[in-house]
Amino acid sequence: MTASDSLPSAAPYDALLICSFGGPNHTDDVIPFLKNVTRGKGIPEERLAEVGEHYHHFDGRSPINEQNLELLDAVRAELGRRGVALPVIWGNRNWHPYTVDTLRDASAFGARRILTLVTSAYASYSGSRQYREHLAAAVAELGEDAPRIDVLRPFFNDPGFVTANLEAIEEAAAQLDGGLDGAHVLYVTHSIPHTMQDASAVTGPGYREQHEDVRATIDAALAERHGAPLGSSLAYCSRSGDPRTPWLEPDVNDHIEALVAQGVRKLVIAPIGFISDHMEVAFDLDVEAMETAEEHGVQAVRAGTVGVRHSFVSGLVDMILERAARERGEETVPRTVGALPAFPDEAPAGSCRMRHGEVTGIPVLAGTAD
Numbered sequence: 001m002t003a004s005d006s007l008p009s010a011a012p013y014d015a016l017l018i019c020s021f022g023g024p025n026h027t028d029d030v031i032p033f034l035k036n037v038t039r040g041k042g043i044p045e046e047r048l049a050e051v052g053e054h055y056h057h058f059d060g061r062s063p064i065n066e067q068n069l070e071l072l073d074a075v076r077a078e079l080g081r082r083g084v085a086l087p088v089i090w091g092n093r094n095w096h097p098y099t100v101d102t103l104r105d106a107s108a109f110g111a112r113r114i115l116t117l118v119t120s121a122y123a124s125y126s127g128s129r130q131y132r133e134h135l136a137a138a139v140a141e142l143g144e145d146a147p148r149i150d151v152l153r154p155f156f157n158d159p160g161f162v163t164a165n166l167e168a169i170e171e172a173a174a175q176l177d178g179g180l181d182g183a184h185v186l187y188v189t190h191s192i193p194h195t196m197q198d199a200s201a202v203t204g205p206g207y208r209e210q211h212e213d214v215r216a217t218i219d220a221a222l223a224e225r226h227g228a229p230l231g232s233s234l235a236y237c238s239r240s241g242d243p244r245t246p247w248l249e250p251d252v253n254d255h256i257e258a259l260v261a262q263g264v265r266k267l268v269i270a271p272i273g274f275i276s277d278h279m280e281v282a283f284d285l286d287v288e289a290m291e292t293a294e295e296h297g298v299q300a301v302r303a304g305t306v307g308v309r310h311s312f313v314s315g316l317v318d319m320i321l322e323r324a325a326r327e328r329g330e331e332t333v334p335r336t337v338g339a340l341p342a343f344p345d346e347a348p349a350g351s352c353r354m355r356h357g358e359v360t361g362i363p364v365l366a367g368t369a370d
């Protein structure tokens, strides 16, 4: 046996692309970044000004770019630890480095087949199809120089992702007086419009249901380890758009008030909808939700996002190797936790449209344009 027989392989892939949202690095970046994000979305001027202020609180710099660089390093280190030779590259949808530029470079260096990790755990238009439209546009722009791109399935029910969230909740709870005793676990994710939620549920479990599955898995693990069930709920942050358009509720701030009225005195705020402490977490939760908790006299701690926890990164590398093996024609069993199955590698026809029933015909990768 040679060394290469025993080491895991990422063939047929030449590189892993981490494709993320992007964020501004300087004050001058904020407005052009927000224009990129909101192009064609009908978001009112006042909301843009307000969100611009969130970034200016942090000197115009989102933490998301450094967090993605840390993720790149961590994935590289884990691949290295396992003896897998796979370059890891980074491209964004809304700010530099743009995906198309990264792919152009990768192609110039000879990459022909690239696997993509989208930094959203849950499937909806925002977290899945919009990225796949973006990747298709980058490939179209590169023309015949474009590498072939595959996309990893949404990873919300990957054992590593769920375990990392569980660990973060337990660590945070240790800071509460009396630990988890009598605590309520308040899971939080990004709100989306009802129409986007409905569109996410057409071909499989929807955005809300994916979160409910993660919540149930973590609740069960916490109950077992704590010896008694805890109260928990799912709330939403960062709604935008026209105020008359319905978005998923309850809003995290309203919900904290409601929980206090029901007698809750200790909260673990668990941002399971986000993989790093980017602006939604740093502002909408650490500033706004924490203020709400303080005003209402409830003791609250915020659990970390999965970030670069070993359990999370190791789970991602397992998924990468599993997908590579499948592409080589080997027998594979996708690993999941919870009640829902692994999502397919190719999104089903009609999945995660922007608006329920609306076929835009915009080209996508890893799925069809209907």
Ligand SMILES: CC1=C(CCC(=O)O)c2cc3nc(cc4[nH]c(cc5[nH]c(cc1n2)c(C)c5CCC(=O)O)c(CCC(=O)O)c4C)C(CCC(=O)O)=C3C
Residues within 6 Å of the ligand: 021, 022, 023, 024, 034, 037, 038, 041, 043, 047, 048, 051, 062, 063, 064, 119, 120, 121, 124, 126, 127, 190, 191, 192, 193, 238, 239, 240, 241, 273, 274, 275, 278, 279, 280
């Ligand atoms: C589900 C979801 C995730 C979670 C999945 C994931 O983690 O990817 C997410 C992540 C993110 N969203 C981000 C930023 C923004 N999102 C906006 C607007 C919107 N997000 C939406 C949904 C989501 N967004 C939706 C339905 C809109 C309305 C417009 C539309 O229909 O698309 C706007 C415009 C202003 C506003 O309206 O708030 C901004 C600036 C950043 C970067 C943060 C940073 O810079 O640190 C990240 C990671």
Ligand SMILES: [Fe+2]
Residues within 6 Å of the ligand: 190
């Ligand atoms: Fe967003």
